[in-house]
Amino acid sequence: MKFRYFITLTLQTLIAFSALGGSAFALICLERQNTALATPKQSRWDETAPLVIVDAGHGGHDGGAVANGIIEKNLALDLARRLQRELESAGLRVRMTRSGDTFLSLEERAALAGTHQAAAFVSVHLNTDGEGSSAEGIETYFAEAQPLSARQFTQTSSGTKTVTSADFASTVQRMTCTTTKAQNRGTKARSYAVVAQAPCPAVLVECGFITSATESARIKRDAYRDQIAAGIARGVVLFLETQPKLVAEVTR
Ligand SMILES: [Zn+2]
Incomplete structure (x- = not known):
């Protein structure tokens, strides 16, 4: 009787363990499948991809603005x-200033866009x-x-279209605000040297106010900074993708 009970118990344990093992195996398979799905989609660009200059504002002895425990340059x-x-x-290819x-x-920052024949220039700052x-x-x-070279002429079915930094700015602004859900303060024309002297479409993104108690708290969170970066990147990609000249160059 005791022995039979032992056998039954052992059998039950065995069944329970194999069920667990099965679930674990299923989980591993699912995980594999998810990883496969998560692999980046095929890029439309290869090693001849457009180059983007990414400019971190300030640096060294120039700390930029300071508020709510944030130093802008950092x-x-x-x-x-x-x-x-x-x-x-x-x-895309990237060169950091x-x-x-x-x-x-x-001037040195803007000049790098010419040196590297950049397709776009993005300067990142924080507001006060x-x-x-x-x-x-x-x-x-x-x-x-901006220099004439900053205007990119693209051939469309209806003629030649001029793409300027104003187009670039509105795409970046729209995508960054959509991604972060931050307040959209719009685009502004201002001849800051770093964007005025760049020989390619150039924007300066003020990514949020460090003087605001609520926005500075958001900006201190890694996940929120990821959203800002993802939003700007979406804008850059969308802008570059919609330029037939650049696309034609890489699909040749
Ligand atoms: Zn700044």
Whole structure:
């Protein structure tokens, strides 16, 4: 009797364990499947992909703005690095103006776009308002007066279309605000040297107000900075994808 009970118990244990093993196996298979699904989609660009200059604002002795425990140069570099990863995983080539805590003049930053024949230039900054201000949101700046080379002429079925930094700014602004759900403060024409002197479509993104208690708290979260970077990257990719000239070059 005792022996039979033991056998039954052993059998039950065995069945329970095989069921568990089966579930674990199923889970592993599912995990494999998910990983396969999560692999990046085929990029439309290869090694001749357009190059994007990513510029982390300030650096070195120029710390930029300071508020709510944030030093602009540090967060700008953090955001720039996240943006670099996003753009590279989308298949674009990236050149950073600075990858450490170093100082470069605005002219040197803009000139890198010419040196590397960049297709686009993105400068990353953080905004400020008066102390205790509740102003928040994202805004994107572009320069109306840029060298002629910054205007990209693309051939469309209805003729030649000129693509400018204003188009680039509105795409980046729209995608960044959609992704982050931040307040959309729009695009603004302002001749900041770093964007005015770049010989390619160029924007300066003010990624949020560090003077705002609520927005600075959001910006301190890694997940939110990932969203900002992903949003800007989506804007850059969308802008570059809609330029027939650049697409034609890489699909030749
Ligand atoms: Zn700044």
